[in-house]
Amino acid sequence: MTSSDAAYFEKLQSALNAAGIAQPTLVIDRARLDANIETFKGHLPDGMGYRIVAKSLPSLPLLQHIREKTSTDRLMTFNLEMLIEIARAMPDVNQLLGKPMPVAAARAFYRDAPPDAKVQWLIDTPERLDQYLDLAAELSVHLDIVFEIDVGLHRGGFPADDALGQAWQKLEASNRASFTGLMGYEPHIAKMPEKHGLRDKARTHAREAYESAKSLTRCTETLENGQFLTFNTAGSPTYRLYTDTSMANEVSAGSVLVKPTDFDTDLLEDHLPASFIAAPALKVLDGINVAGFDFLEGREPEMPEGHSKTIYTFGGNWMAKPVWPEGILVNEKYGRSSNQQMLTAPEDVPLRPDDFIFFRPTQSEAVFLQFGDIAVFENGKIVESWPVFKASA
Missing domain, CATH: 3.20.20.10 (Alanine racemase)
Structure with a gap:
């Protein structure tokens, strides 16, 4: 993550907080x-x-x-x-x-x-x-x-x-x-x-x-x-x-x-990611705690190297990939949840409960319909809400 990435997502988080948004939201820049x-x-x-x-x-x-x-x-x-x-x-x-x-x-x-x-x-x-x-x-x-x-x-x-x-x-x-x-x-x-x-x-x-x-x-x-x-x-x-x-x-x-992630190709490299899912982190816990391992003495769940935090998001199981804070990963071994998605993170990730985690959708056609109105981000603020169509094939 570069300093410009951090600055960008900090502005996006401030805009969401100022707009009183506190649930998973699709944002367009x-x-x-x-x-x-x-x-x-x-x-x-x-x-x-x-x-x-x-x-x-x-x-x-x-x-x-x-x-x-x-x-x-x-x-x-x-x-x-x-x-x-x-x-x-x-x-x-x-x-x-x-x-x-x-x-x-x-x-x-x-x-x-x-x-x-x-x-x-x-x-x-x-x-x-x-x-x-x-x-x-x-x-x-x-x-x-x-x-x-x-x-x-x-x-x-x-x-x-x-x-x-x-x-x-x-x-x-x-x-x-x-x-x-x-x-x-x-x-x-x-x-x-x-x-x-x-x-x-x-x-x-x-x-x-x-x-x-x-x-x-x-x-x-x-x-x-x-x-x-x-x-x-x-x-x-x-x-x-x-x-x-x-x-x-x-x-x-x-x-x-x-530009969802499926379009990160050589032919489209000069286009910018312009859509994000912002999801609050409901719980930020020290350690990697997975049900069942309490009873397996000496056994720990397999996790990416350096990961020692557990995060549960508001919602989840979207066709999307976490992009900020850097280093956060979906815990596929634990399984996905549409209610509270488990992620893991390195120890030094500066995340607190209610902070936003940002994902990039893998595609737009299905994902954009899952969050209600789109939050339009411009000049450091959420300036409009754009209704979406009814979900349909």
């Missing part, structure tokens, strides 16, 4: 968030559109802040609750589904959502296309359809073969729906080692599959009404790989703007 937005924008090539991933930034005020900073009206949404809430709160946005949904969800959307909501439905199979076309006829609505294509992740979607071409032909023949683009997600590329050229091979395969899909759907850049087709790709792990718009004309990203 707005200055770091804004710096990440500028870094992100600086890496986008000319002409590349940006679609905000709502599941990774699951708060209307947070999404609105990012929209203002990036001047985008495109969102990617992953469940019915968010789809409807965003349509009501932001009627001007265009929402692309990030995963195909059962046709019953689309039926519920058209029952409950504003009639002028702009949605592109994601279709991954011929069978789902038939279901959505039947729904359009049943409800007398017109659907915008984007085909999910498999560019190497192998998680479903159309392969670039005759089935895709036939689905496109059926869509073109319909007077109830329009083809509005393609979506090919490829997070596997960032996980490929560069050894033996595996990452380059995966990138080449993804590009070739995408171009083949464009050919099979006879894509041109614009529709008859002058709107651009959607050629969507990437996510936070891979957006840096796109230096031009020859394959795709928009990238999706969300988590990189708050």
